Amino acid sequence: MFKRILVATDGSTLSKKAVKSAISLAAQTEAELVAITVVPRYPKNYFEGALTFSPDDVARIEGEWAQEAQGTLDLVSGQAKAAGVRIKTAALSSDLVAEAVIAAAKKHKCDLIVMASHGRKGIKRLLLGSETQHVLTHSTLPVLVLR
Template identity: 70%
Template sequence: MFKRILVATDGSPLAKKAVASAIALASQNGAELVAVTVVPRYPTNYFDGAAVFTPEDIGRIEKQWSEAAQASLDEIAKQAEASGVKVKTSTVSADLVGDAIIAAAKKHDSDTIVMASHGRKGIKRLLLGSETQHVLTHSDLPVLVLR
């Protein structure tokens, strides 16, 4: 049914459950897994007036975020390979996480996207937004959302 499944992860406990489900789905279908983490760009205007960060500071912070993302993806690769699933990993740096997930799915010619819903409600959802909702409403691909 599926040839290539993209799983989006932020490394959270809920995302780890989605990863486990995506690995199982890939294994059952003989599909390849593409694990993607989107690392946000450092919000340079977020701290205007509160603190001064040099380009070196920002570069160091972004490097730490990328290294943490890669460590998470390396763990996913080990889990997938242990289940006999062929896996590719990708770290994407972007301001718009949902758009980056959709673009990665297209780039890797994925059949479906698997991701977690963090279940934010009310004001938290309004303030923090929902990347899952964005992917659901903007992707042409089927999206499997796990809670």
């Protein structure tokens, strides 16, 4: 059925459920799992005259975020291997999370994207946006959304 499944995780409780489901589905279909997490780039400054950060501070903060992302991926990798699922992992750096997810799925030739939805409604959804919604509306691949 599926040969390669991409699961996007941010380490949150909901994304951990998506990871668990993706591992289960990959085991059932003997598919390879590709687990990714997207690390944002640290803003250099917001407005002219606002507090700016030194390049060293930015590098340190981005390094901490990358380490945290790798820790999340290591946990997913351990769970997948324990279930007998082949896995590849990647920590991506991008401010465009949904676009990074879609691009990773294409790059790794996945035939399904699995991700969680935080289930925001109303004005919160409008103000905060939805990476999952963006993936759903812009991906040419099937997307399994878990909540």
